[in-house]
Amino acid sequence: MNKIDLIIDALHSAYEDIPGWVEKVNEALYAARELKALQPVAYIDKKGSLFNHTTHPHLCTPLYALDEVTK
Numbered sequence: 001m002n003k004i005d006l007i008i009d010a011l012h013s014a015y016e017d018i019p020g021w022v023e024k025v026n027e028a029l030y031a032a033r034e035l036k037a038l039q040p041v042a043y044i045d046k047k048g049s050l051f052n053h054t055t056h057p058h059l060c061t062p063l064y065a066l067d068e069v070t071k
Contacts, residue, residue, distance in 0.1 A: 006024075011028070043062045
């Protein structure tokens with residue numbers, strides 16, 4: 001289960017008051033904090049050009065890898 005699914009499942013469990021929801025919410029908080037700490041992996045400008053890094057972050061939108069990729 002990826003981090004986004006974990007967060008959604010925990011919120012659903014808490015909303016429905018399903019037993020064990022507190023533990024799921026704690027796991028979801030940890031996952032959300034990991035996502036918040038991510039650094040951009042690339043940037044895209046208004047023309048759709050991709051960059052590995054940019055010297056003008058206010059001109060580009062950062063892109064994040066939200067899930068782990070296995071080869």
